[in-house]
Amino acid sequence: MNKRRLLILPIMLVFEWIHAQPAIQMSYRYLRANNWDEIIQTYNTSRPWNNNKLEPVTHGVGAMFCWNFPLISSRSESLTSRALHLNSKLGYHQFGSSAENNNIPFKAGFHQFEVSIDLRTHPKCLFKPVQNTGALGTRYYIGFGASFNALMPFVRSNGDLISNGDGEKYLERTFHFSGQFNTGYHLLMIGNTAITVEIAAIWFGHAELEAFAESVNGHNLSGMRNESTSTLMIQGALRLTLLKANKNWWDNPRSGDKS
Amino acid sequence: MNRRRFIRQSAYSAAAALTLPAWISSCKKPLLFNDIKNPGKVIIVGAGISGLYAAHLLQLQGVDVQILEASDRAGGRIKTLRDFADFHIEAGAEEVHGERSIWHDMVVSSGASFISEDLTDYYFFNGNLKPESLAEENTFFNIMIELSESFGEYEGADIDALAYANSQGISQNVTHLWNAIIGNERGTSAERIGMHGLRKEWQKWTAGDRNMLVRNKGFEEILESMLGQVYSKIHLNTIVNSIDYSGQRIQITDQEGNNYECDKVIVTVPISVLQQQSIQFLPALSETKTNAFSKIGMDRGIKVVIRFSEAFWASNTGSILGAGPVPEYWITSAGGRSASDHVLTAFIMGPHADALASQGDTMITTILDDLGIMFGDVSPLYLAHHIEDWGNHPHIRGAYSYDKPGTGNARSILAESISGKIFFAGEAAHTQSHHATVHGAIETALKTVSEILAP
Numbered sequence: 061m062n063k064r065r066l067l068i069l070p071i072m073l074v075f076e077w078i079h080a081q082p083a084i085q086m087s088y089r090y091l092r093a094n095n096w097d098e099i100i101q102t103y104n105t106s107r108p109w110n111n112n113k114l115e116p117v118t119h120g121v122g123a124m125f126c127w128n129f130p131l132i133s134s135r136s137e138s139l140t141s142r143a144l145h146l147n148s149k150l151g152y153h154q155f156g157s158s159a160e161n162n163n164i165p166f167k168a169g170f171h172q173f174e175v176s177i178d179l180r181t182h183p184k185c186l187f188k189p190v191q192n193t194g195a196l197g198t199r200y201y202i203g204f205g206a207s208f209n210a211l212m213p214f215v216r217s218n219g220d221l222i223s224n225g226d227g228e229k230y231l232e233r234t235f236h237f238s239g240q241f242n243t244g245y246h247l248l249m250i251g252n253t254a255i256t257v258e259i260a261a262i263w264f265g266h267a268e269l270e271a272f273a274e275s276v277n278g279h280n281l282s283g284m285r286n287e288s289t290s291t292l293m294i295q296g297a298l299r300l301t302l303l304k305a306n307k308n309w310w311d312n313p314r315s316g317d318k319s
Numbered sequence: 320m321n322r323r324r325f326i327r328q329s330a331y332s333a334a335a336a337l338t339l340p341a342w343i344s345s346c347k348k349p350l351l352f353n354d355i356k357n358p359g360k361v362i363i364v365g366a367g368i369s370g371l372y373a374a375h376l377l378q379l380q381g382v383d384v385q386i387l388e389a390s391d392r393a394g395g396r397i398k399t400l401r402d403f404a405d406f407h408i409e410a411g412a413e414e415v416h417g418e419r420s421i422w423h424d425m426v427v428s429s430g431a432s433f434i435s436e437d438l439t440d441y442y443f444f445n446g447n448l449k450p451e452s453l454a455e456e457n458t459f460f461n462i463m464i465e466l467s468e469s470f471g472e473y474e475g476a477d478i479d480a481l482a483y484a485n486s487q488g489i490s491q492n493v494t495h496l497w498n499a500i501i502g503n504e505r506g507t508s509a510e511r512i513g514m515h516g517l518r519k520e521w522q523k524w525t526a527g528d529r530n531m532l533v534r535n536k537g538f539e540e541i542l543e544s545m546l547g548q549v550y551s552k553i554h555l556n557t558i559v560n561s562i563d564y565s566g567q568r569i570q571i572t573d574q575e576g577n578n579y580e581c582d583k584v585i586v587t588v589p590i591s592v593l594q595q596q597s598i599q600f601l602p603a604l605s606e607t608k609t610n611a612f613s614k615i616g617m618d619r620g621i622k623v624v625i626r627f628s629e630a631f632w633a634s635n636t637g638s639i640l641g642a643g644p645v646p647e648y649w650i651t652s653a654g655g656r657s658a659s660d661h662v663l664t665a666f667i668m669g670p671h672a673d674a675l676a677s678q679g680d681t682m683i684t685t686i687l688d689d690l691g692i693m694f695g696d697v698s699p700l701y702l703a704h705h706i707e708d709w710g711n712h713p714h715i716r717g718a719y720s721y722d723k724p725g726t727g728n729a730r731s732i733l734a735e736s737i738s739g740k741i742f743f744a745g746e747a748a749h750t751q752s753h754h755a756t757v758h759g760a761i762e763t764a765l766k767t768v769s770e771i772l773a774p
Contacts, residue, residue, distance in 0.1 A: 101350065105351050106421050109425070110424075110428070113351070222418075278527070
C-alpha cells in the first residue's frame with residue numbers, strides 16, 4: 061500500500077464520520093465462564109451457614125453509545141455498491157449478584173467499560189453488489205469487531221462499597237481485549253429513527269480474575285482455581301439509531317432489501 | 320404474509336418455545352462446587368480454627384475426616400476466659416481484623432455484635448500520657464505515624480523496622496511507640512520485623528480496615544456454635560509423633576503408639592512446632608521446606624488480664640501505648656462490655672515478653688508499677704489477674720507468625736503440598752499477608768480444602 065492510499069483511509073474516515081448516525085443501545089449480557097462462577101462458589105462454600113446463597117455473576121445490563129459509519133455504500137458507487145459499515149461504540153455494563161444474610165445485604169459484581177469497533181455487512185453483500193445500501197445498509201446484517209475493556213469488580217456489604225487496606229474504595233481495574241461476532245435486524249423505522257435488534261457473542265481470550273476474587277472473597281490465595289479465565293458473553297440488544305440519510309432499504313424495499 | 324410463510328414462521332416459533340426452557344435451564348449455574356472428587360479419608364493435625372474450619376468444610380462435602388489435637392481442648396490460639404469477669408475475655412485472638420472476611424461473617428452469623436463506641440488511643444511519651452488528639456500536636460509523633468503508614472512505597476532492602484526508623488531520623492522520644500505499633504502488634508519487636516514483609520502487608524491486605532471487638536460473645540462460644548458439628552471428630556490429647564507418607568496410604572503415629580491411616584493429611588500446627596521438628600515426616604521434608612520454616616518468625620506472646628475495683632483510665636480509652644516493659648495495654652471492658660467489672664489487658668510480645676516471662680507470676684508487680692508511672696499508684700485498686708503466656712503452651716510455643724528480614728517467599732514454600740498427600744494450613748501458611756490473624760488461618764484452610772477437593 062503506497063503513502064497516498066494510506067492518506068486516503070483517514071480522509072475517508074473523517075468524511076464518513078460527518079455522515080455518521082448516532083445510536084443508543086440498551087443491552088443485556090449473559091456471562092458464561094466457569095472460573096468466574098468458581099469465585100462465587102468459593103464464597104458460598106466458605107460460608108456454609110448462609111441460608112441465602114450468592115448467585116453466580118451471570119447477568120449484566122448496560123447501554124452503549126454508537127456511531128454508524130457507512131464505510132462503503134451506494135453513496136460511494138465509484139468504489140463498489142457492496143455495503144460495509146463501521147461502528148464505533150462506547151459502552152458501560154454492570155454485572156451483579158446479591159444475597160442478604162443476617163440482615164446484611166451483600167452484592168458482588170463488576171463494572172465493564174468498553175470501547176469497540178465492528179464491521180457490518182450482509183452475507184450476500186460479500187459476494188455481489190446490493191442496491192440502495194444507504195444509511196443502515198441491508199436490513200439484516202452480520203458483524204465482526206474488537207473491544208478494549210476495563211473491568212472493575214465491586215462488592216457492597218450493607219450498602220457500603222468495600223475498601224482495601226488503605227481505607228480506599230476497592231475498585232481494582234484490569235484491562236482486556238475482546239472479540240465479538242454479532243448479527244442484527246433493522247426492525248422498523250419511526251420518523252428519522254430506526255429500531256434494531258441484535259445478538260452478539262463476545263469472547264475474552266483472557267480475563268484476569270485476581271481482583272474479582274479478592275473483592276468477593278477478601279483474598280485470592282495463589283493456587284485457588286479462579287485466577288484467570290477465558291470468558292464468553294452472549295448479548296441481546298435493542299438499538300435506536302438517528303438516521304441522517306434517507307436513502308435506505310425502506311425507501312425502495314423491493315429493490316434495495318435483499319436480506 | 321402468505322400461508323406458506325405463516326406455517327414456516329409458526330414452526331420456527333414453536334421450536335423456539337420448546338427449546339428455550341431447556342436452554343435457560345442449562346444456563347443455570349451451580350451455587351456450590353459440584354465438580355469435586357472424593358479424596359478418601361482426611362486427617363487434620365491440630366484443632367485450631369484452621370483445622371476446625373477445614374474439617375467442617377470437608378464434612379459438609381461428605382468426606383471422612385478426623386482431627387488429632389495435642390492439647391486437651393479445641394480452639395488453638397482462640398481461648399476465652401468465661402469466669403474471670405462478668406463478660407467474656409479473650410486470652411488469645413481478640414480482634415476481628417477487617418469487615419471482609421469469612422471470620423467476620425462467621426462472627427456475625429453466630430449472633431455476635433461488635434462494640435460501636437469510638438474509643439481513643441493514648442500515647443505515653445515525653446513523660447506524659449496523651450490522647451491521640453494531643454499527641455498529634457507533636458511533630459515527632461506525626462512523623463512517626465506518617466512513616467508507619469507509608470510502607471507501601473518502601474523500595475529499600477529488607478532491613479528491620481527499627482533500623483529503618485533510625486535511618487529516617489525518628490526521634491528517640493517516640494521509638495518505643497514505633498516498637499509498639501510496628502513490632503508488638505505484629506507479635507514481636509521492631510528490630511525483628513522485616514520491611515519487605517511490612518510492605519507486602521500494606522499492599523496485599525484485602526480484608527478491610529476496621530478492627531472490631533465482639534461485645535456479647537466469646538470466640539470459643541462462636542466456634543462451638545458455628546463449627547460444633549466437627550467437635551465429635553476431635554481426638555484430644557493426641558500428640559502426633561510421625562507422619563509416614565511413603566506408602567500409598569499415610570500412616571500417622573501418636574506419642575502413645577497409636578496408628579491412624581488416611582489418604583490426605585492437613586497439618587495445621589503452629590510454625591514453631593514445625594521449626595522444632597516435633598513431628599517427624601517420613602520421608603524427611605526437603606531442605607527447602609525446612610529452611611522455609613526457619614525463615615518465618617514466631618515469638619513468645621503474653622496477655623495479662625487484670626481486674627481492678629475501679630477504672631483509673633478515661634472512659635473513652637481504647638489502647639494505651641506505654642514506654643516501659645509493657646508496650647501496649649487496652650481496656651478490655653470498654654465499649655459497654657461490662658458496667659461493673661473494670662478490666663485491662665497488658666499485651667506483651669517478643670523480647671519484652673521474654674523479659675517478663677523470666678519473672679514468672681511476679682510479673683504482675685512489674686506491670687502494676689509500669690501502670691503506676693502513667694496513672695499513679697494503681698496497686699490499691701488491683702483485684703485479680705490472669706497470665707496467658709503462649710510461649711509456655713507446649714503445643715503452641717508462641718503468639719503468631721511474622722515476617723523477619725529475609726522471610727521472602729518462605730510462606731509460599733510452607734504452603735506447598737507434598738506429593739498431593741500432605742497439606743499445610745494455619746495462619747503462618749498464608750501467602751497474601753493475612754498471617755497472624757484468625758481470618759488468615761481460615762483462608763488457608765479454605766485454600767487447602769479447595770486443593771484437596773479439586774477434580
